[in-house]
Amino acid sequence: MEYFTEEKICKYCKQKLAICYDEGLQCLECKNNVHIRCLKRGSVPGGLNGDLFYTYMCQECSSSGNEVFSRNKVSWLQIITLALYHLQTKSPGLARKGYFHWRNHVATFVDRNWEIFFSYDVKKKKKWTGTVAGTLSHFGSYIFLSGTSTFNEPAWWTLMYPKLSPSVISNLHSLLTLEKQKMKMRNEKKSMHDAELFQIVLSTYVTNEELLQPFSISNMPVLPDVKEEDMICTEVKKNPKQKSASVNKRKSVFPTIGNTSK
Known part of the structure; x- marks a missing residue:
């Protein structure tokens, strides 16, 4: 490629x-x-x-x-990968041992920066946050890494290969999809899981050993806490129809996205 x-x-x-x-x-x-x-x-x-x-x-x-x-036009895989990559590189102090909460961190970050990921005319669907959780779970065996075994509770996620950029991950996934299509055209029975096929594609196209290092808590540096308001990208242009932030200040730096207990 x-x-x-x-x-x-x-x-x-x-x-x-x-x-x-x-x-x-x-x-x-x-x-x-x-x-x-x-x-x-x-x-x-x-x-x-x-x-x-x-x-x-x-x-x-x-x-x-x-x-x-x-x-x-971006997929939810690209959006979540980009959100996690930005959070881990720009706001690592928000993380819990390198992991981010799917709702309080990832979904909130997307919500606060919706006009950056999409455009002003793209409306949020009623249950869009469920798509965030579903995407993390779907790709949880080779692109995202769950913190369930670390914290003995679900909801915490990170990038499995934290040094791979969102663009690289997106292109690797495209190659994986292409290879699956070729296997289908050759009438090959599916004998390989997506995670296994992704590993083959990854090792074929990414040869830098440093980039191939998977996430490890032992490699996480001790960092100072980051203010939650740093989750908002400062360059986003405000919709002129919206009220000035200085006039319409909210009590919480996070938007309310349904039930945050999970």
Whole structure:
């Protein structure tokens, strides 16, 4: 797959892009690549760490003379992976031994930054938080890691491979899906679980041993607590129809998302 094998050079600094370490976007028009750190605006809209899920046009190709970003349609797997990746890298003090609560942390983070993940015209479905829990469980054997055995209770999750970026995980999952389709076309009986197939795909395309290290509590550093309000990305643009935050302050920094006892 070209994503993992193609050498990419940033059009501005002339240095190589590196998956997970120094990623970037490709211009839709000129096809040149740009590091996230080399973007003229300083970051992608919203500022989520590891967020490459945009269609990008550089300022040289844009008719306005400004960089243009269009949010790609994202799956719930991509959303939750991105949320956990941002939380673990930017707000690790919120975690419990490296794990985040699916409702109090993950769903709340998505709720508070909905306009970054989606767009203003995408409405929340009544039971959207159930999709968060379902997605974590569905991919809980090879992308996400449950903290049930650690805490003797459900609800706590982390990334199984914390050093893999959301874009890398998304592309690996696409390769897994493609391989399953090929097996189906060859009329092969399903004799391999998704977790096993993911391991094959992972070891084939990711050769850096550091990136292949799975999550381990023993490797977690002792960190100071992070304020819960840091879960809100500061770059999100407020909907003009919404009241000013300075006028309409809420008593709690977290929104109420149903029953938080689970």
